Amino acid sequence: MLPPLQLGGNTSSLVTLAYFVLLIVFVVFGQQLQYLISIGGVSRSLVRLESAKDEAARKTRDVLAGGRPPESVEKRLAKLIEYVTIMPETLDPGGVVPKIELVVRSSDVRTRAEVKEMMGVDDPVRVSVGQNLVEVTSSLTMIYKVVRHYYLTSRRTRSYFTLVQLQASLPQISEMAEALSRAVDSIAKAQPIGDGLGPLAASRLFAGVPGERVARDTVLSRREFRGRTLYVVKAEGPMGYVGEPDVAIRKVVEGMGVSLSAIVMADAALKLEGEDTGELVEGMGAAIGGIGTEKFRIEEVAAKNSIPIYAILVKESQAEALTVMREEIAGAAQSVLDALAAIVDAKTKEGDSLLFAGVGNTLGIGQ
Numbered sequence: 001m002l003p004p005l006q007l008g009g010n011t012s013s014l015v016t017l018a019y020f021v022l023l024i025v026f027v028v029f030g031q032q033l034q035y036l037i038s039i040g041g042v043s044r045s046l047v048r049l050e051s052a053k054d055e056a057a058r059k060t061r062d063v064l065a066g067g068r069p070p071e072s073v074e075k076r077l078a079k080l081i082e083y084v085t086i087m088p089e090t091l092d093p094g095g096v097v098p099k100i101e102l103v104v105r106s107s108d109v110r111t112r113a114e115v116k117e118m119m120g121v122d123d124p125v126r127v128s129v130g131q132n133l134v135e136v137t138s139s140l141t142m143i144y145k146v147v148r149h150y151y152l153t154s155r156r157t158r159s160y161f162t163l164v165q166l167q168a169s170l171p172q173i174s175e176m177a178e179a180l181s182r183a184v185d186s187i188a189k190a191q192p193i194g195d196g197l198g199p200l201a202a203s204r205l206f207a208g209v210p211g212e213r214v215a216r217d218t219v220l221s222r223r224e225f226r227g228r229t230l231y232v233v234k235a236e237g238p239m240g241y242v243g244e245p246d247v248a249i250r251k252v253v254e255g256m257g258v259s260l261s262a263i264v265m266a267d268a269a270l271k272l273e274g275e276d277t278g279e280l281v282e283g284m285g286a287a288i289g290g291i292g293t294e295k296f297r298i299e300e301v302a303a304k305n306s307i308p309i310y311a312i313l314v315k316e317s318q319a320e321a322l323t324v325m326r327e328e329i330a331g332a333a334q335s336v337l338d339a340l341a342a343i344v345d346a347k348t349k350e351g352d353s354l355l356f357a358g359v360g361n362t363l364g365i366g367q
Contacts, residue, residue: 035160038167042151045170047122052181056140057081059184060133061257064118075117080114081138082108101293111135125190128239128363132187134324140180143173176318183322187240192364194321194329197314198266199365201336202234202358206367207367214251218243219367226341227350231258233357240363245288246297252355253301261352264310264343265300266336267359268329271315279315279336282343287311288359310347312339 058078066071085107088099102195115130116122147166154163186193192200211221211232219236222229231252245265252258265287271277286298286309303311314332340356348354 022350034087035158035163038160038163039155042163042167042170045174046144046147046151048174049140049147049177052177053137053140053144055139056133056181056184058190060130061138063133063188064115064130066119066121076114076118077134080111080134081141083111083138097293097296100121100291104291104293114265124239128241129136129187129190132240132363133184135142136180136183143177143180147173179319179322182319186322186324187363190238190240190364192325193323193361194316194325195268195315195360196325196362196365197268197329197332198249198358198360199234199237199362200330200358201266201323201333202232202356203237203365204333204337205230205232206234215244215247217241218245218248218256220248220252222366226344228344228348229353230354231353233355234367235360235362237362237367242290242359242361244294245357245359246294249298249355249357250301253305253307258353259356260305260307261348262308262310262343262354263298263357264312264340264354265357265359266312266314266319268316269313270321271317275315277320277326278317278332280332280339281313281315282339283311283313285309285311287313291349308347310343312336
């Protein structure tokens with residue numbers, strides 16, 4: 001039992017009383033206080049996400065309008081941003097890859113047609129820029145809506161644990177949103193981005209060699225390289241597309257009947273914290289991202305014809321992949337070609353045929 005307070009002064013008793021009062025407040029109201037602090041932090045992050053989403057939509061609207069009143073495309077753009085692609089059912093995995101390919105291709109064709117009609121131009125570079133901007137804005141909008149959903153759900157249910165999980169994920173979410181926001185300016189100016197590392201390396205092999213379109217947004221060239229026949233595949237630039245390298249590889253092997261000794265693929269890879277931008281690593285396997293259908297097709301044709309697949313990867317962050325290509329990444333293109341030469345010398349012999357695919361978004365990078 002606490003001793004009675006005396007007028008004039010028992011300071012230690014006052015401190016003890018204050019301590020017990022604070023302890024009781026913390027025990028009884030601690031979680032509620034933590035909830036209020038957390039809800040404030042999440043709320044501020046949500047405001048920043050909304051601002052980033054609105055700014056991306058504004059810049060995209062301006063690019064699509066092309067000098068016309070922005071209101072002329074505003075409603076159609078809002079509808080296009082909300083456009084969804086529903087993946088096929090995978091309960092029975094047999095034959096699901098062609099279904100996914102059909103859905104994704106149809107969605108891309110429809111989006112490109114909508115953008116082209118809104119812009120009212122036939123310039124393929126400008127249309128590709130518009131399509132890329134729509135995709136970035138759509139991603140930012142989805143991030144904002146998902147965060148808002150969990151924020152409002154935690155407020156409605158007063159679920160502290162839901163809020164804590166959201167708060168724990170917000171640093172990574174905010175970093176992703178910031179990368180997308182920075183990508184808007186790079187794409188709007190049709191500047192090469194970090195993800196274009198693979199096409200940049202491939203473009204140097206196209207120099208002085210005519211190419212032909214072998215698949216949608218995809219070109220192929222053939223040249224002599226260190227006593228071998230080298231087939232080079234990349235997305236057709238300088239439009240901002242990734243092309244269909246899987247279709248091109250299948251056409252070379254199955255359509256043209258070329259017996260390849262090796263397939264070499266170069267692509268950007270997400271670096272881990274502490275790794276250097278532009279660091280090059282080598283490995284085995286199909287170096288390509290996306291939803292997996294292209295990777296499946298490349299592996300399928302390689303396995304069927306016993307063709308080894310060599311991978312050359314250049315490390316970069318997510319923000320670096322989406323924004324203007326840094327000097328370290330551009331410089332790594334020559335390192336990719338040096339690695340290709342080493343693989344050619346070590347794994348093939350003179351007179352062999354092989355294929356090099358530079359994978360990535362070729363915005364601003366020609367042949």
